[in-house]
Amino acid sequence: MEYDNKRVDALLLKMQSDLEAHIKAANISNPMMVGIHSGGVLVAQRLHEAMAIEDTLGELNSGFYRDDFSSNGLSAQMKPSLMPLSVEDRHIILVDDVLYTGRTIRAAMNELFDYGRPASITLVVLIDRCHRELPIEAQVVGVKHELGPDQYLQVSGPDQLAMSII
Ligand code: 5GP
Ligand code: MG
Known part of the structure; x- marks a missing residue:
């Protein structure tokens, strides 16, 4: 399955409109967006640019249980978290590229609480690959696509986001 950059752009537009509807329905004012390094930051940058969000984008990166293992099995370079505020x-919009077992989001929420007690957290993901091991769900999903344990969704960027299942 291939998602070229046009298809990913269409998913991002749909996510933006779903997120704006969620923000309105939940009566959220002045949300703060935080991307999970590294794929989540790419997705968050696109949404943050398209929406009128005042504060700088935050970036989270702790030694997560599972994150961004490339196809050759090497883990992505670790960068420190960047929480400007x-x-x-605050009403946090937490953004990641892929939601799988839910363990990364659990770790991200733990780390977020080290910076204070948010008023709410809304989870936004580009793709939900199913098979959760924790009771964590996203409020906004670009596309739900069940993948087997041997499958991997490669996300390429940063300027034009595309995805392919390998
Ligand atoms: P979880 O912690 O929910 O099991 O996995 C989600 C995290 O692992 C995300 O931050 C994501 O970057 C990474 N991940 C899990 N599966 C995939 C995948 O198929 N493709 C990519 N690009 N990342 C994945
Ligand atoms: Mg990731």
């Missing part, structure tokens, strides 16, 4: 009482 306090999350205390």
